Amino acid sequence: MASVKRFAVLALACALLPVAGPAGAQKKEDKPKNPPSPLANQPFKPKLDPPTDADWRSVDPENLLVIDTTKGRVLVEMVPEMAPKTVARVKELARQHFYDGLTFHRVIEGFMAQGGDPKGDGSGGSPLPDVVGEFTFRRGPSTPYAKISLSVGVEDGYVKSVPVRGQSSDLAVMTADGKVSTWGMFCPSVAGFARAQDPNSGNSQFFLMTAPKEDLTKSYTAWGRVIVGQDVVKALKPGEPVTDPDKMTSVRVASDLPAGQQPKVQVVDGGSAWVKTAAKYAQGLCEIDLPARVVN
Numbered sequence: 001m002a003s004v005k006r007f008a009v010l011a012l013a014c015a016l017l018p019v020a021g022p023a024g025a026q027k028k029e030d031k032p033k034n035p036p037s038p039l040a041n042q043p044f045k046p047k048l049d050p051p052t053d054a055d056w057r058s059v060d061p062e063n064l065l066v067i068d069t070t071k072g073r074v075l076v077e078m079v080p081e082m083a084p085k086t087v088a089r090v091k092e093l094a095r096q097h098f099y100d101g102l103t104f105h106r107v108i109e110g111f112m113a114q115g116g117d118p119k120g121d122g123s124g125g126s127p128l129p130d131v132v133g134e135f136t137f138r139r140g141p142s143t144p145y146a147k148i149s150l151s152v153g154v155e156d157g158y159v160k161s162v163p164v165r166g167q168s169s170d171l172a173v174m175t176a177d178g179k180v181s182t183w184g185m186f187c188p189s190v191a192g193f194a195r196a197q198d199p200n201s202g203n204s205q206f207f208l209m210t211a212p213k214e215d216l217t218k219s220y221t222a223w224g225r226v227i228v229g230q231d232v233v234k235a236l237k238p239g240e241p242v243t244d245p246d247k248m249t250s251v252r253v254a255s256d257l258p259a260g261q262q263p264k265v266q267v268v269d270g271g272s273a274w275v276k277t278a279a280k281y282a283q284g285l286c287e288i289d290l291p292a293r294v295v296n
Contacts, residue, residue, distance in 0.1 A: 004288045048278055051291055053288055056274035059265040063087070064254035065094060065224065066263065068072055070246045071236055074208070074229035074256075075265055075294075076191050077161045081143050082184055083134040083223040086193050086202065090223065091253050092111075093204055099251035105244070107238045111213065114194055115248060116205040121241060125203030133199040134221045137277070140179035146271025148279050156185075156285055158270025161225045161292075163187050163285035184222025187286035189233075191224040208233045212286040227292040239270045267292040 007246060034095050038070040065076040074153055093116075104115040106122060117124040139159070147157040147169060155168045159182075166182030186209055194205035197220075210227055210233060220282060226233060236246045268274050268291045276286045 002188045003070070005070055042061040045166060050254050050275065051272065051274040055268050056266040056293075057269040059227070061254035061262055062117070063224075063265070064265060065090065066250075066254050066257065067099075067145040067248055068250040069231075069232060069236070069248055073254055073291075074231060074232050075227055075263060076208075076224045076225050077265075078191075079160050079162050079225040081163060082137050082159055082164070082182075083193070083221050085091065085131050085262065086134055086221045086223040087129050089202075090206065091127055091205075092128070094251045094253050095256065097251075098204065098250050098262045100245060101249070103242070103245040103247050104236050105242055105245055107154070107236045107272055108240060110211045110240045112192070112207040112209045112211075113177050113233050114207040116194070118204075120245075122205070125205065128203065130198075130200055131193070131202045131221075133202065134223075136166075136181050137165075138177060138179035138184045139169075139182040140172065143182075145182075146269070146275070148276070148285065158275070158285070161227055161270065161290055162188055162190060162222060163270075163288075183218050185285060186216040186220070186222065187291075188212060189202045189226040191231045192216065193221040193228065195220065203268070210234050224289075228263075228265060228294060229292065262296075263294050264296040265292060265294050279292075284288050 036155060059077050063078040063080065065078055067074040067076065076089045078090065099116060102115055102118060103119045104113045105113040105117055143159060145157055145159050147155060149156045150168060152288050153168050154165060156163070156165050158164065163185040164182050165185055167180035169180060172178050172180050186192060188209050188211055190209045192207050192209065194204040194207055195202040237244070239245065275288065279285070282288050
């Protein structure tokens with residue numbers, strides 16, 4: 001199975017030409033220059049008040065994937081409303097203990113961490129049939145969706161914890177099914193499903209984003225989001241391939257764990273007042289880190 005595309009970012013350098021002063025002007029002594037601030041060219045991110053009790057929602061344990069790794073625990077909220085076939089596959093493999101002991105064989109800093117291949121080289125998969133690509137989905141009144149912004153006919157919001165973009169909700173009255181086309185945004189912490197050149201070749205491999213990559217939009221399936229343990233994802237040993245890679249020691253659906261071992265997780269809701277305040281200052285949803293907490 002081929003792995004996720006590589007991306008190269010080109011940096012453009014600008015040179016400032018010295019401006020000549022008026023003829024005969026007296027030369028002034030150069031003044032020492034202050035070093036640039038470490039926050040220069042960084043977006044302004046104000047300190048927000050902590051979320052209130054009304055901002056939090058509990059995550060359904062049936063849609064919580066518990067990934068224990070050699071670096072620590074990662075909790076992914078799965079969103080079947082966006083990718084029902086993909087989420088069903090991940091659950092099926094987790095319940096078969098398929099992922100236990102498999103590695104994160106491809107970890108690219110500033111991009112993503114990929115795992116789920118029994119061969120450990122990106123070419124393998126499970127014995128199950130491949131999954132049809134779910135790059136877009138139809139969003140309707142029953143979708144757990146929170147609208148955040150609308151710009152030039154394109155609407156951004158959240159389906160549960162996953163940032164999405166799609167057609168304006170206002171267009172739903174004009175469509176046969178009363179729904180509009182929507183797709184996941186590949187922001188940091190979003191979970192995607194790997195595939196080969198065939199768009200319907202996803203099988204078992206998945207990747208967890210560590211940086212935004214807009215080029216993946218509508219080309220890969222977004223099926224969830226890391227809500228706890230993004231620091232663990234970023235700490236996974238990098239490489240392409242990785243020498244002595246980190247492993248998934250156990251992958252379980254939370255609802256399958258004994259009652260005393262099930263993590264009870266809350267995340268700030270995408271439609272909460274806290275998110276709407278954060279969105280006023282953020283330059284897009286990829287800049288918003290949704291707070292989450294384990295309450296047991």
